Amino acid sequence: MLSIVSAVLFFIAFLINAADISTNDTFTSTNIMLIGLAVLALHLAGLGSGWRVRGRRR
Known part of the structure; x- marks a missing residue:
């Protein structure tokens, strides 16, 4: 999701x-380009990758 936001900011x-x-x-x-780079860095850091369920594995 953050990669799409950064692409829109770059555009x-x-x-x-x-x-x-x-x-x-x-x-x-x-x-605006620097804000896009910051959002892209957050995406690459794994912030916008989604929720992970950490349940018990069987």
Whole structure:
């Protein structure tokens, strides 16, 4: 799930950069790309991998 979020953030950053859209200082393409990299790092760390049931094995 987090990988999809990071892909969407990368796409938004690409659109802002390619269309040369003027935004305020908070939502620049570099900041959105860095947020996407942080979300991708969380995905690779295993945070968005889902729930694991730790029951008793027989």
